[in-house]
Amino acid sequence: MKKRWIGYAVWLLLSACLYFFENNTGTRVILICSLLFPLIPYFRAAFFSDRKLAALRTGKFTRPVHSSRQKKRISDFHRLEGDEPGDLRLYQPGDPVRRIHWKLSAKKDELLIREPAPDQEIQEAEQDAAAESLPCKTSCRGPLLWGAVCVIVLCVLLFLLIPEAIWGAQALCNRIFAASEAANAYAYAYFPVPEGQSVTLALALIAAGVLALLSVMVLRRCRFIAFVLLTAITLFQVYFGLPLPGWIDILLYGALALWILPFPADRRAIPGFIGFVLLVALLVALFFPGVDPGTEAVSERVRDQLSRMAQQWSGTAQELPEGETETRHVHTQSLLPGLREGQTDREYRLVTVEEEQISIPRFINWVKTVLLFLLVAALVALPFTPFLLLNARRKKAEEARRAFASENVSEAVCAIFRQVILWLNETGHDAGNLLYRDWTEQLPCAMPPGYAVRFRACAEDFEEATYSAHDLPEEKRQRALDLLKETEKALYPAVDWKQRLRIRYWVCLCE
């Protein structure tokens, strides 16, 4: 251990000497890297999985649970069991409905399930094991925080010492703005908006963003506070015209975004994400400085259009004469080709800032920024939402299925019967406040013959399972499973897609 520190000191000395003798970017980078060296374990911690993180905390690095050989053995085992990867097997109640191979099922007149490849299952199991091996979440915060601090320090140093990074970031931002505006341009070209309706459009956009944010936030209530703060800050700045300095804004929004992000896992990914963006910025600065003139021309046109709309909207009614807009356009055109290949974005930014100051009232800029922010937030948030829902669904389905196979037959029968009732409920065959054994007359006539008898038998089993003190024999579980299978088979084709969705949703809800 000590040797390592001595070696590190020597290395630091060498790099410092190098920096003093030859002061250029390369030596600066080397010096920064050497300074950051001792922090690297924490840095790594920010990107590592929970298991490794736990190992880091306890100081013990264990091997992963499944080495490749073990994996192979497990997959061999699966093969012996007859579960080829990608195999089909009979549907069992509780399987995710989306895995049903509908085409083949229709052919065979039996519900068939696409079996996922064993490797996938192993990975899932591994992840679960890793998640379970963590004793508590709070104890991981230390290294996480350190990781975040490291990244921030690194970023600041990067920006301070390498000017190219700043240019790169600016170029990247400009590109993102240009691209978004180009997208706007296409939208306006294909869906022309009547001038009076632009307010409605803007409101709709805001609503979309809010909805997207909400969809992420409803997953935990405390995030609502963050959202309210965010909205309050934005409104404050927009309506009272008191914009904060840019860097405070960035910090504020960043902190709130951190708060809003759903999982600790996602938070862990943030330093990585920032680092990635910075890397891209650096690459952009090094290899493609400047702005793509084609994109820029489109975005310029759109900016004109937007500013006109904004003026109408804000009611400032500073009707710019046509000619002035034209000249500004020309002015831009004449400037653009002047941007040399390899020229920094700084000059370009100065030009655009100047233009905006000429044409657009300041707070309109804010509105645009907020709109853009919301749009970006919506775009970022939307892909998360279905994933989260699906993941929850997977877990719930597994849980329900675990209950089906539970040691306690009574519990299993209850769980299975609940599923049957859910099906009936969701397909509109609810018989109301009748005892389940009396539902037989109300059952849909589309059911196979003898279904009512079997339903009644199962309802009696359910009563026994619920109200008696003794356990049930094993064959009653089988009987209930058969009934569930029969019910699903009979009812599923009869419902429309909305109800199918609701059924899936209910399957999630039921424990």
Place this chain on the structure above:
Amino acid sequence: MQAQLDQVVHEVEKVIVGKRSVIEKILMTLLAQGHVLLDDVPGVGKTTLAVALSRTVGMAFQRVQFTPDVLPSDLVGFTMYDRNSGDFVYRPGVLAGANLLLGDEINRATSKTQSALLEAMEERQITVDGKTYRLQNPFIVIATENSVGTTGTQFLPYAQLDRFLVRLSLGYPDYEAQMTILRDRQQGNPMEEVRRVMEKEELSVAQQETGMVTMKDTILDYITRLAMASREHVAVEVGISPRGALFLARMAKARAYLEGRDYVTGEDVQAVFVDVCAHRVLLRQNVQEAGVLQVLHELLKKVENPDRRHLFQGMKKV
């Protein structure tokens, strides 16, 4: 045991044709150690039913025809001065030796006599001149009331009605049953054919076993909600009393036992609800048009049944 109880019902059915459900309910009351109030017109077989029941179970049968001049001492007995021995001797009344007492037309007795009987029903003991005597075990009273010709009668007060476990009514037999009754009575008396299929000791065992039937909290919750709902119903002046709820639980247990189960389901409660509760509910004066039965059926429909409640616990309402 269930087979024997079935046999009892079967035997009684030989003389009371087509009234299986009433017979079963009386048997349930017997198992639940309660008492029956039969509210009926004359001549539908109340006495026959009581006699047949006492025969099949091997119980001592006694009968009192209540009139205004029946005195409490006729029921509980009295002490009399014996001149030969020179001290007081207790002469037992009707209650002392009876397992099954048929009190005919209880509403014709004076309120003093009524209350003597009701006390014996509740306490299962009688006290005469400071000495307490235990009554026979099992002990069941089947009291009858005539709903016609009620002039000069004393109606049972509400508080005393509450002590009967169930209020039943035999009602007229339907066509088939009437034909069978007539046909059977042509040659001999079917009462002769009624066999004893059970001893009263066995009945005591059955009563104890009935007490041990499992009753989960879900069912108790259901009974409680039914009782509360009856008290809160707009048309109801006096709802189901706590004793009523207790009796309902006991009766539900007895039904479960008779069905051969060792656990009570929601169906048991629903099946006995009306019989147990109909005489405990008083309606408001101004809403007489809605009958008690209608109100009770409404309650059964409205109050969420335990099956459903258990299944959807923790879930949103549909």
